[in-house]
Amino acid sequence: MFGRVTLWIGTKEMGSGLLEFAINALKIVIVFVAIVSTVPLLVWVERRGSAFMQNRLGPNRVGPLGLLQLLADAIKFIFKEEFIPDHADKVLYFMAPGLALLPAALTFAAVPFSSPVTIMGHTINMQIADINVGIIYIFAVASLAVYGVLTAGWSSGNKYSLIGALRACSQMISYEIAMGLSLIGVLIMYQSFSLNDMIASQIGGFNFNWHGVHHAFKYLPAWGIFYQPLSFILFVTCGFAETNRMPFDLPEGEAELVGGYHTEYGGFKFNMFFMGEYGHMITSSALITTLFFGGYALPLISPEQVAAFWIDHGAGLAGPLHLSIADVSSLMTTLTHLAVFGLKTGFWLFFYVWVRWTLPRFRYDQLMDLGWKTLLPWSLVNLALTATVIFFARVS
Amino acid sequence: MAFLTSEDILFHFFAAAIVVSALLVVFVSNPIYSALFLALTMSILSIFFFMLHAPFVAVAQLTVYAGAVMVLFIMVVMLFDLKREHEEVVKFSPVMIAKVTSAALLCGFLIGVGWLGVNATQVNAATVLAPQVEAKDLDKSHGIPVMGPVNPDEDLTAAEEANFVDSKDQVKKEAALEKVEIKLPPDEFGSTASLSKKLFSKYVFAFEAVSLLLLVAIVGSVALAKSKGGTHHVSR
């Protein structure tokens, strides 16, 4: 039946050929490893940062400044004894940490962390998957994070785990609505779901059309936060609630339910829950920078200008690396943007840690009230305000 | 010549996966596993929507079905702590009659659909392929029209090349270059913007009707919970 079987592997997303497929697969593995290694770094930031905020020293014995502490912890986790509680559902007990980790990794796939690099004719997108419905894909996969929590709580065979899991689940789903609604104002401004389009819209100076007259403020970057400040506040708050971080971490609150849905987990499975949580935090911070702070682009300086800069100043590197000037410029532009992205996301990650150790925890009913009775109405107000202003002033 | 694209491989893999998953929903006895397999089925369905150039529907399916409805199902199963199904003694009862009747109806339905489907494809294939197949090929192929050369190691003769009609017509032209450029639909096909264009012009009444339906559902669910004493106002 198959006269000649040609295996054709994808077009521009995965590369039309085995070499490009391999390059893209390697990129995926590298990004995943980078995320997995950022998690210990983040935990280190948390432990040292919280220590300094609480006027004590954090881990500072293992390695320089205590940086290898987390590696030691991870290795320790591997050597712990595997135990399964009596009433646990064995299959689900093992699957739950994986179910928690999977959405956390998949959400990061749509985030562009740098501009595309062109080397030797191959263009590599600095984004795992350039989906044209980017932001709503991220929300859809993030809503699957509930399964990890529910399965963990149920399969532990402990009724307090189950209560913790149900409360965590209710909290997460309540804040998903507010998060989606707060985004609508932003989407109206960007007119696209694709995160690359959003970053492209945020290049240059702040400008808008008011009744047909074009106004521009040259020295203010065209960042999302200046167009939708209320949306920003709502989104950050919902981001905290979605990732079960303080001050919303009652479902896993240490003083209340011991560990909530992960009470009965030890060893590496416990670690995987935390990798999932920090993965969600990383994606959340990356989303905040992409939606409201210009993503990987520098403020007021477009990627073309950066590329031109590197063409002028990058000649010294072309020789040793045996690449053309254009390639070197592209590479250095990508690295510059990666650094910018890292700085912005890193700031928001630090902000997460900062808030955790500053604010006290909310009570559960206060938490649910905040989600349904405060954030949801304010998101609606934001949406109505944005739509009405645009309607009456024909802003664009 | 047929080309096996990665899309075909993925489609068949996910088709098998979704069928297995859906069957497991029915055949496992633990209700939590059943609900989780249903959630998996919904998630794989979203991948199918993606493959059909409907990315927005895919995301909506994932968000609403896999992310909301199935979560509700699983929460209900956990809250009410449903036990495994017990083996039922096969006894003659109204329930038994109902089960047998519905199973028989399902079988009849599937057979009917399959019969119609097979007849339809046979008709199409015969009308499309018959003019292009020459008499000598019919002899070799025992009267069954085939697409392309009967002997797969042979290439098409010039006459067959000219008459070769395939669903991907450009394939025969570019096959000589060993490079297959599968033409995709234009970007606007299935994009959310074109969905919106239709939704807010032609189907606007359906859209408003949906909002009314949601309102009815909201009021109904609150009323239902109140009647069972769910809201604190009543249960205090």
Add this chain to the structure above:
Amino acid sequence: MIQQLAPILVLGVVVIGFAVVMLSLTFIAGPTRNPTPEKQIPYECGVIGTDMRTTKFPVKFYLTAILFILFDIEVIFLYPWAIVYIDFLKKGPFIFIEMAVFMVFLTFGLFYVWKGHALDWD
């Protein structure tokens, strides 16, 4: 369209592979399993737990989930509207009016839920 999804599937495979590898590492490298009764009973801050799973759970979890479904569908309808809003305004005010009607109904729904004490004390 599957081309956009293919890298995500590869990532999914990588993540699952990572999880499996890590869990099997634990199996191989951990000490031999020694399930004593003290380790196996459900954890309850050190005391012996009472009878499991006979507690009646509040219905408000269920109500929250149902309301979540309905408002989630509303948000799903808002997404395609948002990205074409500025574009369609050029053709006339209908796009604004349509969504205003939609939102009025659903805001009324939210109002009813709020006043109907379905959101209390969750």
